[in-house]
Amino acid sequence: MSPARDRIGDPPAGDLLKGGAVVVTGAGSGIGRACALACAAEGASVVVGDIDDALALATAESIARRGGQARHHRGDVAESATHEALAEICSRDFGKISGWINNAAFSGGALLGETTDEDWQRIQAVTLGGVFQGCRSAITRMIESGAGAIVNIASSAGLAAEPGLAAYGAAKAGVFSLTRNAAVEYAGQGIRVNAISPGPIDTPALGSWLEAFPGGRSAFEAQIPQGRLGRPEEIAQSAVFLLSDRASFINGAALVADGGIHARLASPRSLPG
Numbered sequence: 407m408s409p410a411r412d413r414i415g416d417p418p419a420g421d422l423l424k425g426g427a428v429v430v431t432g433a434g435s436g437i438g439r440a441c442a443l444a445c446a447a448e449g450a451s452v453v454v455g456d457i458d459d460a461l462a463l464a465t466a467e468s469i470a471r472r473g474g475q476a477r478h479h480r481g482d483v484a485e486s487a488t489h490e491a492l493a494e495i496c497s498r499d500f501g502k503i504s505g506w507i508n509n510a511a512f513s514g515g516a517l518l519g520e521t522t523d524e525d526w527q528r529i530q531a532v533t534l535g536g537v538f539q540g541c542r543s544a545i546t547r548m549i550e551s552g553a554g555a556i557v558n559i560a561s562s563a564g565l566a567a568e569p570g571l572a573a574y575g576a577a578k579a580g581v582f583s584l585t586r587n588a589a590v591e592y593a594g595q596g597i598r599v600n601a602i603s604p605g606p607i608d609t610p611a612l613g614s615w616l617e618a619f620p621g622g623r624s625a626f627e628a629q630i631p632q633g634r635l636g637r638p639e640e641i642a643q644s645a646v647f648l649l650s651d652r653a654s655f656i657n658g659a660a661l662v663a664d665g666g667i668h669a670r671l672a673s674p675r676s677l678p679g
């Protein structure tokens with residue numbers, strides 16, 4: 407496979423979310439951090455949530471250095487108190503909650519038969535429970551204002567099987583279902599809820615997994631029709647779009663952003679180019 411030839415570029419900052427206030431969970435690293443920065447670049451104030459206080463602070467400081475407004479909060483998304491605190495900070499300091507990105511997750515990494523009860527429960531509590539709690543906290547506030555948009559970060563692993571990700575895949579499949587339900591239940595109150603299904607994205611979370619892949623990163627990338635991993639910023643742009651009025655009639659959708667992986671039939675033939 408030849409090196410990736412597609413265009414990769416960060417769009418100039420705009421005002422797609424001007425005047426908005428967005429909560430992002432797991433925003434200390436990777437996709438969540440990129441989402442927080444992209445929302446701020448599009449004019450929103452941002453509440454940065456993460457279980458790691460130093461990482462959350464660093465993202466908030468990056469936003470402030472670029473002229474944006476941000477607060478940070480340390481908390482575990484498995485706990486409802488975390489979401490209530492994030493919602494409270496956003497409403498109190500920024501006067502509203504117009505957007506919410508449920509991004510934090512825990513993947514584990516064992517075959518089904520070797521998954522412990524503890525791992526199963528933790529993965530469901532963080533990866534699915536965290537999205538449930540985040541949706542509930544966001545929706546109760548958004549109902550009061552009569553508007554809002556939520557983006558849930560799901561995964562390809564919720565659409566198809568990946569050995570070692572049974573518990574995580576089940577939780578992510580649940581994220582798609584929760585997204586559809588929330589979208590249908592609250593559409594009449596001006597709230598849109600959508601999911602993004604990222605394929606492999608170049609974040610710290612993927613690092614050890616890539617190292618363990620036979621042939622390493624380049625062999626892995628050769629399996630992707632676009633010939634490369636995705637960038638966190640590319641998922642962030644999809645999230646900004648779904649939060650913005652440009653997506654005003656998109657509700658309950660699952661936007662697949664995976665470089666073409668799911669579009670391809672499994673086949674022993676190598677890719678051209």
Ligand SMILES: NC(=O)c1ccc[n+]([C@@H]2O[C@H](COP(=O)([O-])OP(=O)(O)OC[C@H]3O[C@@H](n4cnc5c(N)ncnc54)[C@H](O)[C@@H]3O)[C@@H](O)[C@H]2O)c1
Binds near residue numbers: 436
């Ligand atoms: N990277 C990928 O290839 C990929 C692919 C598909 C889906 N995703 C999804 O994208 C999202 C972000 O993944 P990433 O790759 O950016 O990960 P990452 O490890 O780079 O960042 C995750 C962030 O979430 C925080 N976090 C972890 N557990 C938390 C908890 N219980 N409460 C609050 N914060 C917590 C971490 O401290 C970290 O800052 C996840 O939902 C993940 O499942 C990632």
